Amino acid sequence: MAGLAGRFARRWCSGLLGSPLQVPALGLHVLGPAMLASQKDFNNAVSQVKLLKEDPGNEVKLKLYALYKQATEGPCNVPKPGMLDFINKTKWDAWNALGSLSKEAARQNYVDLVSRLSASSESPSPEAPAADRKQPESDSLVVTSEDGITTIRLNRPAKKNALTTQMYHDIIAALQAASKDESAITVLTGSGDYYCSGNDLTNFTHLPAGGLEEMARSAAALLRDFVNCFIDFPKPLVAVVNGPAVGISVTILGLFDVVYATDRASFHTPFSHLGQSPEGCSSYTFPKIMGSSKAAEMLLFGKKLTAQEACAQGLVTEVFPDGTFQKEVWARLKAYSKLPPNAMRISKQIIRNREKEKLHAVNAEESSVLRERWQSDECMNAIASFLSRKAKL
Numbered sequence: 256m257a258g259l260a261g262r263f264a265r266r267w268c269s270g271l272l273g274s275p276l277q278v279p280a281l282g283l284h285v286l287g288p289a290m291l292a293s294q295k296d297f298n299n300a301v302s303q304v305k306l307l308k309e310d311p312g313n314e315v316k317l318k319l320y321a322l323y324k325q326a327t328e329g330p331c332n333v334p335k336p337g338m339l340d341f342i343n344k345t346k347w348d349a350w351n352a353l354g355s356l357s358k359e360a361a362r363q364n365y366v367d368l369v370s371r372l373s374a375s376s377e378s379p380s381p382e383a384p385a386a387d388r389k390q391p392e393s394d395s396l397v398v399t400s401e402d403g404i405t406t407i408r409l410n411r412p413a414k415k416n417a418l419t420t421q422m423y424h425d426i427i428a429a430l431q432a433a434s435k436d437e438s439a440i441t442v443l444t445g446s447g448d449y450y451c452s453g454n455d456l457t458n459f460t461h462l463p464a465g466g467l468e469e470m471a472r473s474a475a476a477l478l479r480d481f482v483n484c485f486i487d488f489p490k491p492l493v494a495v496v497n498g499p500a501v502g503i504s505v506t507i508l509g510l511f512d513v514v515y516a517t518d519r520a521s522f523h524t525p526f527s528h529l530g531q532s533p534e535g536c537s538s539y540t541f542p543k544i545m546g547s548s549k550a551a552e553m554l555l556f557g558k559k560l561t562a563q564e565a566c567a568q569g570l571v572t573e574v575f576p577d578g579t580f581q582k583e584v585w586a587r588l589k590a591y592s593k594l595p596p597n598a599m600r601i602s603k604q605i606i607r608n609r610e611k612e613k614l615h616a617v618n619a620e621e622s623s624v625l626r627e628r629w630q631s632d633e634c635m636n637a638i639a640s641f642l643s644r645k646a647k648l
């Protein structure tokens with residue numbers, strides 16, 4: 256069996272290396288004619304592929320192959336190979352998946368992909384910033400791609416990774432980019448001793464010209480967009496909970512596929528204490544995950560769960576000893592990231608799709624209720640109390 260697999264792998268690689276190679280349908284750029292690569296750029300990129308220092312792996316080679324075919328011959332126009340002709344069938348599938356993508360757009364995508372591959376093969380960093388991704392506006396979020404994993408790291412350890420308005424925008428952009436990049440898995444984690452202390456309560460102190468009402472309106476719109484990105488995220492999404500988690504960083508966990516936590520983590524949703532109400536679709540996902548009375552204890556009374564309790568309730572997938580947490584979790588994720596990405600994406604789709612409409616409706620309702628809550632005396636007093644250091648949750 257091993258011999259067969261080895262022969263198959265060798266044939267597969269040489270088959271692909273012999274032809275110029277290419278992007279998942281999801282990752283393709285839709286560009287206006289003025290921005291498209293010239294034939295010369297394309298020819299250069301075809302030559303560049305042969306000079307790559309590192310083998311980009313079969314999946315990328317397959318993407319290159321399909322884009323090359325689309326760019327030079329247009330949409331797939333040859334009969335589908337038989338089931339047992341594995342290699343040619345896989346290549347045909349990749350080309351066919353590009354549908355009616357124009358030759359010009361395929362050429363551009365090919366050039367972009369080769370340029371990303373050239374940049375990354377020259378990068379000396381073991382955890383290189385994703386070359387194809389616009390980096391976040393502030394240092395409070397760090398996005399890297401390595402070993403088929405895109406990691407979005409909250410990086411405000413001095414403030415326990417509390418989420419500023421800019422960070423919400425940056426996370427949205429990072430998720431949108433990750434949904435189209437070449438990684439198989441996307442991870443959200445934190446720097447320092449906390450995973451995240453939730454919404455930065457000073458967000459509420461920056462009143463715009465329209466006053467409290469306008470602040471609540473725009474925060475609700477941002478919240479809705481933010482949560483929608485998690486609902487719609489197409490690839491496996493994993494939370495690596497490296498320490499305590501508060502507020503919105505807990506509620507959105509119900510939208511992740513897998514949640515790994517250190518035994519130092521805790522899970523706290525003190526919404527009533529803050530005069531607020533649940534978000535992140537937790538009013539729907541938590542009762543589903545843990546039953547209505549356990550969910551009520553967390554969401555109404557702000558009961559803080561230990562990592563072990565959260566695991567017993569089904570909110571956390573597995574708890575690891577803090578001393579070996581990073582090593583164990585990343586080793587496991589690296590192994591998972593080698594699984595066929597399309598299979599994982601399609602399986603996620605089957606698992607999640609029938610819930611999507613409901614989740615969007617819940618998100619809209621939660622955001623609209625919060626818009627009112629943020630203008631209430633209960634909420635204003637709780638935030639003033641935190642800011643004046645009278646209260647710690």
Ligand SMILES: CCCCCC/C=C/C(=O)SCCNC(=O)CCNC(=O)[C@H](O)C(C)(C)COP(=O)(O)OP(=O)(O)OC[C@H]1O[C@@H](n2cnc3c(N)ncnc32)[C@H](O)[C@@H]1OP(=O)(O)O
Nearest residue numbers: 413414415417452453454455456457474477478502503648
């Ligand atoms: C677009 C808007 C969408 C909004 C969505 C709705 C979201 C709701 C929520 O997320 S509700 C939850 C909000 N979070 C909190 O209420 C937590 C508040 N923080 C605390 O209670 C504590 O800081 C702590 C328990 C997280 C940690 O306590 P401790 O270990 O004692 O550390 P410090 O308190 O000294 O914290 C260090 C430093 O960080 C600042 N900080 C921590 N969390 C927040 C925060 N959420 N907002 C603002 N600032 C925070 C803290 O003030 C300290 O700052 P300092 O060093 O004093 O300058």
